[in-house]
Amino acid sequence: MTKRPNTKATKVTKAFLLALLLFxxxxxxxxxxxxxxxxxxxxxxxxxxxxxxxAGPQVVAVSSYDEYPPEVKALPRVGALLDPDTxxxxxxxxxxxxxxxxxxxxxAQMKRAIIPTFDYRHAGLAHILVTMTELGVRTGHGxxxxxxxxxxxxxxxxxxxRVAGKRRPKTLLxxxxxxxxxxxxxxSGGRGFLHDMLEIAGGDDVFKDLDKESVxxxxxxxxxxxxxxxxxxxxxxxxxxxxxxxxLASWSRLASVPAxxxxxxxxxxxxxxxxxxxxxxxSVERMAKALHP
Amino acid sequence: MNIRRRIVTVVSLFxxxxxxxxxxxxxxxxxxxxxxxxxxxxxxxxxxxxAQIFFVARLPRVxxxxxxxxxxxAAGVVLQAMLRNPLATPFTLGVSAGGALGAMLAIAFGLExxxxxxxxxxxxxxxxxxxxxxxxxxxxxxxxxGLSTNVLLLAGVTLNSFFSAVILFVQYMSxxxxxxxxxxxLMGDLDVxxxxxxxxxxxxxxxxxxxxxxxPRTLNLLTLGEDVAAARGVEVVRAQRxxxxxxxxxxxxxxxxxxxxxxxxxxxxxxxRLMVGSDHRIVLPAATLFGAAFTVGCDLAARTxxxxxxxxxxxxxxxxxxxxxxxxxxxxS
Numbered sequence: 001m002t003k004r005p006n007t008k009a010t011k012v013t014k015a016f017l018l019a020l021l022l023f024x025x026x027x028x029x030x031x032x033x034x035x036x037x038x039x040x041x042x043x044x045x046x047x048x049x050x051x052x053x054x055a056g057p058q059v060v061a062v063s064s065y066d067e068y069p070p071e072v073k074a075l076p077r078v079g080a081l082l083d084p085d086t087x088x089x090x091x092x093x094x095x096x097x098x099x100x101x102x103x104x105x106x107x108a109q110m111k112r113a114i115i116p117t118f119d120y121r122h123a124g125l126a127h128i129l130v131t132m133t134e135l136g137v138r139t140g141h142g143x144x145x146x147x148x149x150x151x152x153x154x155x156x157x158x159x160x161x162r163v164a165g166k167r168r169p170k171t172l173l174x175x176x177x178x179x180x181x182x183x184x185x186x187x188s189g190g191r192g193f194l195h196d197m198l199e200i201a202g203g204d205d206v207f208k209d210l211d212k213e214s215v216x217x218x219x220x221x222x223x224x225x226x227x228x229x230x231x232x233x234x235x236x237x238x239x240x241x242x243x244x245x246x247x248l249a250s251w252s253r254l255a256s257v258p259a260x261x262x263x264x265x266x267x268x269x270x271x272x273x274x275x276x277x278x279x280x281x282x283s284v285e286r287m288a289k290a291l292h293p
Numbered sequence: 294m295n296i297r298r299r300i301v302t303v304v305s306l307f308x309x310x311x312x313x314x315x316x317x318x319x320x321x322x323x324x325x326x327x328x329x330x331x332x333x334x335x336x337x338x339x340x341x342x343x344a345q346i347f348f349v350a351r352l353p354r355v356x357x358x359x360x361x362x363x364x365x366x367a368a369g370v371v372l373q374a375m376l377r378n379p380l381a382t383p384f385t386l387g388v389s390a391g392g393a394l395g396a397m398l399a400i401a402f403g404l405e406x407x408x409x410x411x412x413x414x415x416x417x418x419x420x421x422x423x424x425x426x427x428x429x430x431x432x433x434x435x436x437x438x439g440l441s442t443n444v445l446l447l448a449g450v451t452l453n454s455f456f457s458a459v460i461l462f463v464q465y466m467s468x469x470x471x472x473x474x475x476x477x478x479l480m481g482d483l484d485v486x487x488x489x490x491x492x493x494x495x496x497x498x499x500x501x502x503x504x505x506x507x508x509p510r511t512l513n514l515l516t517l518g519e520d521v522a523a524a525r526g527v528e529v530v531r532a533q534r535x536x537x538x539x540x541x542x543x544x545x546x547x548x549x550x551x552x553x554x555x556x557x558x559x560x561x562x563x564x565x566r567l568m569v570g571s572d573h574r575i576v577l578p579a580a581t582l583f584g585a586a587f588t589v590g591c592d593l594a595a596r597t598x599x600x601x602x603x604x605x606x607x608x609x610x611x612x613x614x615x616x617x618x619x620x621x622x623x624x625x626s
Contacts, residue, residue: 065468081469176470178414179403179412184484210601216602218323218603253487
């Protein structure tokens with residue numbers, strides 16, 4: 001085997017390869033530290049945060065479940081948690097994709113396409129505010145994010161102050177049940193943002209001893225734990241009159257529960273309550289108003 | 294021992310066992326209650342927590358468990374004999390898939406056609422079951438020779454896959470909370486909330502059992518083969534028609550009440566056969582009683598093991614039924 005001469009051509013190739021290597025290694029860093037101009041959000045709660053911190057104009061597409069703020073209705077949809085449309089996402093040339101923590105395949109694909117991602121997972125109420133701050137910094141709206149977070153914190157503090165010293169009613173927080181029956185009742189356990197919201201609003205979660213976000217409970221455990229208030233979250237408004245009578249009638253079967261006896265079965269309607277986003281302060285205020293009118 | 298006495302003795306023993314379980318089950322649960330207080334009429338209903346736990350939370354569950362278990366176990370016995378296939382279950386002929394599709398559609402489209410205290414989901418589920426029964430029956434009886442068990446099996450299995458595909462499509466198109474509810478429905482749930490769904494399902498189950506009552510001797514002959522049965526004076530086509538329709542009706546009603554709770558319809562009949570032999574005059578009533586007790590027992594486990602968390606009863610029936618069945622199978626052979 002003869003040694004190959006160090007020709008001009010190979011020098012050029014080497015230089016080109018080195019440049020390519022540097023480019024591949026540094027592009028993600030450059031992209032990550034640049035203020036992203038084309039953001040795709042696959043998490044509705046974080047879409048709300050983007051708009052709340054002033055990054056709304058940078059959002060180019062959202063998930064199929066996004067509906068707030070109203071501006072998102074005009075944006076293209078790129079799938080959701082279980083069915084993200086990778087092809088469309090890449091075709092939209094994003095420079096930041098907000099993914100949910102469990103979307104590992106999508107995250108890997110984005111990494112291969114050298115598109116930076118922001119990974120998020122639902123957790124407690126404090127995590128909402130931390131995420132909002134991080135998202136603000138990442139999108140070049142650090143100062144606005146701090147302001148928005150401070151405003152939420154101030155409203156939460158006001159609620160805390162208002163309910164301080166008041167008797168905290170034992171509260172059952174229901175977020176899903178089969179319509180008009182007491183089947184498949186899902187309630188909040190002692191973890192997650194709904195539990196945190198209830199505690200700030202001055203309620204004492206009757207299932208706080210269970211270290212779970214969501215618990216299916218039987219009517220027996222509800223009878224045994226005897227909540228003073230049943231707070232039911234519903235996506236849609238229940239019309240007053242007969243429909244409301246029907247909803248209350250299903251609970252009235254548990255006649256010995258203090259909440260039923262004292263007419264303290266209360267409904268909070270609207271999608272906002274179950275979204276861990278910037279509207280959390282408003283939701284806590286509504287809960288507090290229901291618990292401590 | 295003559296056969297009549299043997300039937301009476303064995304069935305009485307199973308009946309005593311089943312009654313004992315059904316009476317005992319509502320007295321235990323995640324909360325300890327005082328029976329004396331529960332039955333004390335002098336305490337106003339609104340203040341009597343023990344009575345409400347007993348009558349509102351536990352008794353409907355135990356009753357629906359007993360009915361669902363009895364219906365599925367008996368339907369399993371009838372179908373296994375009629376199809377001469379030990380692997381047949383009440384869900385083999387597509388009835389449960391039809392019921393599931395009905396329930397899925399009710400959940401996905403938020404149907405609100407509830408009547409008399411029964412919500413739309415059981416009603417839609419029962420309608421779906423009837424549709425499936427109708428399709429399978431029409432396909433199987435369209436041949437000139439009468440009801441063909443082969444066509445019945447093939448039509449049932451194909452309809453099962455077809456409905457399952459439609460179910461997956463409906464689930465895929467619905468949103469997260471609906472998808473979760475549909476998946477949860479498929480795991481089975483006996484916490485029916487009140488007595489109305491039980492009362493609504495009962496007439497269909499009673500009719501089915503009325504037919505079951507005249508079937509055992511015919512089933513014994515059918516297991517020997519259609520020709521033998523015909524030679525011994527059985528009107529084979531009529532018997533098969535009755536067996537299929539009654540077993541399907543019982544299954545449809547049971548599924549609408551508690552969801553497609555697996556394992557009962559296959560494990561209980563075989564367990565009972567291992568215990569008492571293969572004479573359907575004993576197997577059918579014994580499996581009915583054992584199915585009731587087994588399901589009530591599994592639901593008791595479902596509501597207490599991880600209390601205050603609920604476990605889906607369909608998971609318990611498989612977890613308890615599977616190993617127990619295998620153990621008995623090995624021990625007997």
